[in-house]
Amino acid sequence: MKKIVSLITHLFIPHEKNQYQPKAIQLDFLSFYLVLALTLNFGYRLLSHTSLQILGFATDITINKLYQLTNEVRQKYGLLPLRYNKNLEKAAYQKAQDMFQKNYWAHFGPDGTTPWQFILQNGYQYQYAGENLAKNFLFSDGVIDAWMHSQSHRENILKKEYQDVGFAVVNGILNGEETTLVVQMFGSPEQSSLNTPSQKNQIVPPVQAGEKKETTQSPVLAQTEKELPSGKKISLISFNYHLNFVLFILLSIAFISDLYFANRLGLLHLKRKNIFHFLFLSFVILSLLIVKQGKII
Amino acid sequence: MKLTNHLFDYLLFFTAGIIFLIALNFFKGEKLIEFILFLIFISFYIIHGIYHHAIKDQLKLKIVIEYILLGFLVLFLIKLLIFS
Numbered sequence: 093m094k095k096i097v098s099l100i101t102h103l104f105i106p107h108e109k110n111q112y113q114p115k116a117i118q119l120d121f122l123s124f125y126l127v128l129a130l131t132l133n134f135g136y137r138l139l140s141h142t143s144l145q146i147l148g149f150a151t152d153i154t155i156n157k158l159y160q161l162t163n164e165v166r167q168k169y170g171l172l173p174l175r176y177n178k179n180l181e182k183a184a185y186q187k188a189q190d191m192f193q194k195n196y197w198a199h200f201g202p203d204g205t206t207p208w209q210f211i212l213q214n215g216y217q218y219q220y221a222g223e224n225l226a227k228n229f230l231f232s233d234g235v236i237d238a239w240m241h242s243q244s245h246r247e248n249i250l251k252k253e254y255q256d257v258g259f260a261v262v263n264g265i266l267n268g269e270e271t272t273l274v275v276q277m278f279g280s281p282e283q284s285s286l287n288t289p290s291q292k293n294q295i296v297p298p299v300q301a302g303e304k305k306e307t308t309q310s311p312v313l314a315q316t317e318k319e320l321p322s323g324k325k326i327s328l329i330s331f332n333y334h335l336n337f338v339l340f341i342l343l344s345i346a347f348i349s350d351l352y353f354a355n356r357l358g359l360l361h362l363k364r365k366n367i368f369h370f371l372f373l374s375f376v377i378l379s380l381l382i383v384k385q386g387k388i389i
Numbered sequence: 390m391k392l393t394n395h396l397f398d399y400l401l402f403f404t405a406g407i408i409f410l411i412a413l414n415f416f417k418g419e420k421l422i423e424f425i426l427f428l429i430f431i432s433f434y435i436i437h438g439i440y441h442h443a444i445k446d447q448l449k450l451k452i453v454i455e456y457i458l459l460g461f462l463v464l465f466l467i468k469l470l471i472f473s
Contacts, residue, residue: 119451122458129465136469228418230470269420270472329470336466343459364395365438365452368402369459372434375406376463379413379427383470387418 104346106353116346117369125339136328151272152330155181155259157232158276162249162257165240169250177279180258183210184275187223191273192264198389199223211279216256222248222278227271228386230329235274238388245388254278272386336380344373398441405433420471427467435460 102109103116115121163173187210196202207223224245229235239245248254260275347366354363409430416422438456442448 119454119458122455122462126458126462126465129462129469133465133469228420271420332466332470336470339466340463365442365455367399368434368438368441369455371399371402371406372459372463375409375430376467378410379467380470382410382413382417383423383467385417 104342104349106350112353112357114346114350117343117350132332151228151230151261152333153229153232153235153261153272153274155261158235158259158261158274159257161233161236162276165236165249171250171252172255174254174257174278177216177256177258179214179216180211180256180277180279181260182214182258183207183216184258184260184277185262186210186213187277188260188262188264188273188275192262192266192271195267197225197227197266197273199225207277211277216279217282218279219282220251220253220278220280222251222254224248224276224278224388226274226276226386226388227266229272229274230333230384230386234385235388238385239276242388248276248278251278253280255280333380333384337377340373340377340380344370344377347373395441398437402434402437405430405437424468424471427464427471431460431464 101107102114104114106112106114110118159174159176166173187207190201190205190210191197194201194203194205200206208218208221211218211221224239226235226238229238236249239249256279258277258279260273262273262275264271264273266273347370351363351366351370354366409426412426413423416426435456439448439453442452
């Protein structure tokens with residue numbers, strides 16, 4: 093215990109043994125962090141090239157987590173949980189693939205392709221249908237949070253008429269950039285089709301997410317997604333994100349500690365740079381909260 | 390030497406940081422633009438820091454290295470996060 097306290101003191105408190113500057117922010121330690129960062133960059137690139145399971149870009153988004161969070165939100169609002177539907181999952185995956193192939197990010201394709209086509213192609217005859225889209229988020233909860241803060245997406249998630257849901261999380265190249273797309277597709281089966289399969293093809297034009305068209309057969313746009321190919325990426329991105337957070341916070345503490353003790357000793361003029369370092373790291377820490385978010389439509 | 394003597398420099402850097410966060414929020418989800426914004430902000434931090442010490446006649450090699458090391462450390466860790 094005494095050794096731990098001594099180590100923390102050595103790293104974060106300026107005193108005689110560390111030349112009155114916390115060891116954590118001395119040049120040799122800063123150099124060590126930089127070498128570590130370079131090694132991580134190099135190691136990750138090497139891993140991406142040697143492992144077929146790792147594509148070179150990743151998120152911590154999983155279908156299971158998205159499904160769980162979606163139903164948690166619905167239950168919180170007193171709604172019935174959605175059933176997971178494999179046909180909607182296939183439709184969501186095909187929608188994501190279509191966006192990569194035709195290089196667009198929208199509910200409707202440049203050639204007029206609609207989300208409902210994918211749903212119908214996969215044998216799901218709907219009475220209501222919806223689609224939510226997201227891209228480049230790092231974590232599942234960020235996706236659900238973003239949708240819940242958007243009125244149209246929120247209405248989709250909380251639509252009481254929906255009974256089924258399917259997700260796809262797909263990696264690919266969009267506009268020349270490595271992109272992770274999340275597609276969530278909702279639906280409720282056509283009542284008549286349950287009894288008379290021959291009537292399944294009677295479809296009403298779709299309605300975008302957020303529109304309040306009170307038609308019993310109006311679908312609402314939502315997103316599709318697909319499972320990530322590897323669990324390894326999940327842990328890597330999560331590890332990297334939290335490593336950044338912890339390192340930047342510890343460095344901030346060391347700079348502030350150094351500044352505080354310099355002020356007490358009347359040596360503030362020698363440590364004024366610490367204010368810039370602290371401000372810089374504070375903005376970087378805040379930026380981490382933004383970087384983990386993506387875009388929704 | 391009081392901190393208030395350098396208020397303008399602190400405010401300038403603080404303003405730059407706020408603009409950086411706003412821009413980052415505006416372009417969230419666009420990985421390349423996000424990285425370019427980081428690159429600009431980190432460059433500003435290093436140049437501003439060195440310039441600040443230079444005009445006060447307090448510039449030392451150790452200070453320059455400190456700014457560069459911290460700037461590049463953030464750059465490489467963020468690069469790994471955005472393009473992982």
